[in-house]
Amino acid sequence: MSTTDVPDESEPGGSDDSGGPSRRDIIKGTIGGTLVAANAYLFNNIRQTSAQGDGTPGVRERFSNQLKLTVNGRERFVRVEDQERLAETLRSKLGLTGTKFGCDRAMCGACTVQIEGDPIYSCTYFTKDAVGKEVTTVEGLSEGGQLHPIQESFIEELGGQCAFCTPGMIMSAKSLLEENGDPTREEVKDALEGNLCRCGNYENEIESVLTAAERM
Amino acid sequence: MQQDMIPPLEHIDATSVEHAVRLLGEHGSDAATIAGNTDEINWLKNRDRTPEVLVDLKPIEELKEIEETSDGGLRIGALATLSDVQNHDAVNDGYSIIADAMGEIATPQIRNQGTIGGNLTQDSRCWYYRGGFDCYRAGGNTCYAITGESSDHAVTDYSRCITAHPSDGAVALIALDAEVVVRGPRGERREPLSEFFVGPEDNITVMHDLAHDEILTHIEVPSDWRGTNFYFEKVRGRDAWDFAIGNIAAAVKTSGGTVSDLRLVANGFAPTPKRLRTAERSIRGSRLSEGNIASASENVLPNARPQSDNEYKLNLADGLVKRALSNVA
Ligand SMILES: Cc1cc2nc3c(=O)[nH]c(=O)nc-3n(C[C@H](O)[C@H](O)[C@H](O)COP(=O)(O)OP(=O)(O)OC[C@H]3O[C@@H](n4cnc5c(N)ncnc54)[C@H](O)[C@@H]3O)c2cc1C
Ligand code: SF4
Ligand code: FES
Ligand code: FES
Numbered sequence: 110m111s112t113t114d115v116p117d118e119s120e121p122g123g124s125d126d127s128g129g130p131s132r133r134d135i136i137k138g139t140i141g142g143t144l145v146a147a148n149a150y151l152f153n154n155i156r157q158t159s160a161q162g163d164g165t166p167g168v169r170e171r172f173s174n175q176l177k178l179t180v181n182g183r184e185r186f187v188r189v190e191d192q193e194r195l196a197e198t199l200r201s202k203l204g205l206t207g208t209k210f211g212c213d214r215a216m217c218g219a220c221t222v223q224i225e226g227d228p229i230y231s232c233t234y235f236t237k238d239a240v241g242k243e244v245t246t247v248e249g250l251s252e253g254g255q256l257h258p259i260q261e262s263f264i265e266e267l268g269g270q271c272a273f274c275t276p277g278m279i280m281s282a283k284s285l286l287e288e289n290g291d292p293t294r295e296e297v298k299d300a301l302e303g304n305l306c307r308c309g310n311y312e313n314e315i316e317s318v319l320t321a322a323e324r325m
Numbered sequence: 326m327q328q329d330m331i332p333p334l335e336h337i338d339a340t341s342v343e344h345a346v347r348l349l350g351e352h353g354s355d356a357a358t359i360a361g362n363t364d365e366i367n368w369l370k371n372r373d374r375t376p377e378v379l380v381d382l383k384p385i386e387e388l389k390e391i392e393e394t395s396d397g398g399l400r401i402g403a404l405a406t407l408s409d410v411q412n413h414d415a416v417n418d419g420y421s422i423i424a425d426a427m428g429e430i431a432t433p434q435i436r437n438q439g440t441i442g443g444n445l446t447q448d449s450r451c452w453y454y455r456g457g458f459d460c461y462r463a464g465g466n467t468c469y470a471i472t473g474e475s476s477d478h479a480v481t482d483y484s485r486c487i488t489a490h491p492s493d494g495a496v497a498l499i500a501l502d503a504e505v506v507v508r509g510p511r512g513e514r515r516e517p518l519s520e521f522f523v524g525p526e527d528n529i530t531v532m533h534d535l536a537h538d539e540i541l542t543h544i545e546v547p548s549d550w551r552g553t554n555f556y557f558e559k560v561r562g563r564d565a566w567d568f569a570i571g572n573i574a575a576a577v578k579t580s581g582g583t584v585s586d587l588r589l590v591a592n593g594f595a596p597t598p599k600r601l602r603t604a605e606r607s608i609r610g611s612r613l614s615e616g617n618i619a620s621a622s623e624n625v626l627p628n629a630r631p632q633s634d635n636e637y638k639l640n641l642a643d644g645l646v647k648r649a650l651s652n653v654a
Contacts (some may be wrong), residue, residue, distance in 0.1 A: 191336035191379075192369070213329055214367055215435060216566065227437045229407070231368050236439065237336055238383065281433070302565035303432025 181249030402440025
């Protein structure tokens with residue numbers, strides 16, 4: 110891996126969508142809590158006039174120079190550079206650090222997220238292109254503090270060794286199981302072929318997906 | 326930030342082909358065209374290319390359509406993703422070789438984003454050129470692959486640059502006699518896909534003949550080869566992600582037990598997709614017997630001049646022809 114995963118000091122305090130607070134939330138929360146509150150107050154009353162699903166900018170986007178993204182079912186407003194990639198936005202502006210940067214060259218899969226249910230590499234996807242589309246990251250899987258069956262099975266089957274590749278693996282697995290609830294081992298392999306595991310933990314990853322399939 | 330930031334640029338959504346052509350004309354060499362941007366973005370990250378403007382074709386919905394034409398052929402919008410092409414009914418029904426090739430490209434994530442047009446217009450994968458070396462192709466005055474590592478490179482039809490053409494989609498489409506439709510400031514033109522690619526002898530800096538302000542809009546597949554016997558195989562270092570070391574697409578028409586016509590097209594051996602005409606000639610008009618196949622698959626690249634570390638590709642090409650002719654179905 111060319112990058113290590115350290116918390117980014119410049120994060121403007123976005124909260125992530127997972128159930129419980131993580132180690133990072135607590136750090137970020139103290140820095141950004143006030144900002145979030147102020148932001149919410151300022152923009153709350155014009156929320157209604159913001160962009161609709163078709164991606165046409167609404168009042169809020171035009172006046173604040175922000176884009177409206179739909180991430181894990183929530184609307185997120187964020188100021189984005191034209192050359193910015195989705196993985197950058199998710200990690201450093203929306204606080205969704207579950208999505209990893211591995212290679213940053215479409216060659217490892219650590220950054221895999223779903224766009225409209227299909228897996229893509231968010232290191233290679235311009236944030237701008239996500240406007241009007243449903244983005245799902247690994248943080249969007251658990252509901253009300255309850256882990257998703259794929260997450261559960263990755264824990265039980267030791268699907269994560271160092272676990273750096275795990276969020277990406279889980280997103281590819283999710284896309285597969287949404288289309289094919291009863292995959293063969295070969296089909297699981299095909300679905301995970303765009304995700305590298307430096308620990309070589311492939312057998313456990315495949316088992317995790319097969320186990321999850323049985324439970325879903 | 327620890328990853329490679331792309332320098333600031335303006336990302337403009339083209340609303341129509343005309344709009345894209347106009348933007349490319351206005352901004353000239355300051356602009357770059359993108360479709361799925363899976364290839365182009367790496368040049369931007371490496372800062373080997375620093376366009377000020379990206380002209381994005383993605384919003385042009387009409388270029389994403391795949392349809393069966395009235396005579397049973399296919400018309401594929403250049404902006405259709407590789408996954409869309411791979412999974413489309415009209416493609417799988419009669420032209421399965423295209424779907425087979427699509428399924429072997431890169432990974433699901435790249436297939437969901439990369440387009441078929443971009444697969445045909447992608448640049449050389451030579452590791453020196455991609456690594457920022459100032460070789461012939463990059464405007465310098467040497468070929469580092471000839472003096473260095475050339476195991477993935479071309480063995481035939483090259484001149485100063487020995488890059489091999491990387492596209493898997495191209496061979497399947499050429500085997501079906503596909504044509505490309507191109508639009509530019511002077512209107513529309515079309516040509517056989519086999520003539521779309523440009524070797525280093527004609528122009529060492531490009532891989533295809535699109536002008537800067539031309540857009541590849543469609544790929545058209547005539548119905549001539551619909552439902553005939555096909556074979557596609559790709560040989561690579563590992564089963565995912567890797568580009569082809571060599572690949573082959575075969576389309577074979579038989580009547581009364583003899584081969585009436587066939588196409589054998591391979592990539593990985595030359596700077597442009599290679600029709601294996603010697604092998605085609607030797608099998609056209611005869612039966613697909615073990616003996617005929619053996620003689621057709623001998624020395625299929627008669628003019629090859631390999632480097633010492635890619636001589637193995639001669640046997641590979643022979644082997645691929647043998648497997649293709651033995652397994653067409
Ligand atoms: C990690 C990786 C592995 C890969 N493996 C394979 C493989 O195994 N086999 C294989 O065949 N390919 C492979 N590819 C290449 C892949 O097929 C292309 O990256 C993809 O199809 C390009 O499509 P795109 O829409 O993303 O193109 P972009 O990146 O947007 O564009 C690529 C180039 O084509 C030009 N362009 C694109 N569309 C048009 C158009 N309609 N008109 C005019 N110009 C256009 C752009 O200007 C740019 O120069 C791989 C790519 C990556 C990143
Ligand atoms: S093969 Fe072509 S692209 Fe590669 S180093 Fe030689 S001149 Fe450059
Ligand atoms: S970070 Fe490796 S594929 Fe995106
Ligand atoms: S990279 Fe360590 S578990 Fe996959």
